[in-house]
Amino acid sequence: QKEVEQDPGPLSVPEGAIVSLNCTYSNSAFQYFMWYRQYSRKGPELLMYTYSSGNKEDGRFTAQVDKSSKYISLFIRDSQPSDSATYLCAMKTTGGFKTIFGAGTRLFVKA
Amino acid sequence: ETGVTQTPRHLVMGMTNKKSLKCEQHLGHNAMYWYKQSAKKPLELMFVYSLEERVENNSVPSRFSPECPNSSHLFLHLHTLQPEDSALYLCASSQESQALYGYTFGSGTRLTVV
Numbered sequence: 001q002k003e004v005e006q007d008p009g010p011l012s013v014p015e016g017a018i019v020s021l022n023c024t025y026s027n028s029a030f031q032y033f034m035w036y037r038q039y040s041r042k043g044p045e046l047l048m049y050t051y052s053s054g055n056k057e058d059g060r061f062t063a064q065v066d067k068s069s070k071y072i073s074l075f076i077r078d079s080q081p082s083d084s085a086t087y088l089c090a091m092k093t094t095g096g097f098k099t100i101f102g103a104g105t106r107l108f109v110k111a
Numbered sequence: 112e113t114g115v116t117q118t119p120r121h122l123v124m125g126m127t128n129k130k131s132l133k134c135e136q137h138l139g140h141n142a143m144y145w146y147k148q149s150a151k152k153p154l155e156l157m158f159v160y161s162l163e164e165r166v167e168n169n170s171v172p173s174r175f176s177p178e179c180p181n182s183s184h185l186f187l188h189l190h191t192l193q194p195e196d197s198a199l200y201l202c203a204s205s206q207e208s209q210a211l212y213g214y215t216f217g218s219g220t221r222l223t224v225v
Contacts, residue, residue, distance in 0.1 A: 008151060043219050092209075094211075096209065097166060097208060098167075099214075
């Protein structure tokens, strides 16, 4: 079993839709959770960062962590064509150098 | 220049060549990293440097050799690579070596081994 599972998609939605991106994980020791956005021919860019459980909102983006279910989500409201990218979840424990990434979900937002 | 800069953006090399990838960060961060990104696979951590000292070598073959001459510069020296080494190589930096608050990535070097 992979430590982090993420549906590769592609996920195609119309402009203005609410997008839900998800990851599940197996290591209950993960405490730090991140979402990165990667445009084609670019490196990943940190979008959201959450420590432990709960919600965090930043503009149109909301990150949720449910540690009891080992499940994290990223919601994008009022999606725009410029949101078309690959979204990577990432997580790590306290201590050590390794961040574990999901393989990414490809999102297309159609105008 | 701001952020993390990687050169070259693209590199094609034969299996007997020697080449180097370069990374420079302008953020005043204390840690730098090399990651490998292959199609449809998660990012793989290769090397971690904290304050110019290598603190992690994630079972990477010796044909990859990192160098960190100072806290702003990182190199990845390549020699006798294999076709399966073709991938996007990403440099990243963070404020501290555990990267608890995430990374700043460069745009990567797209490497093709022929």
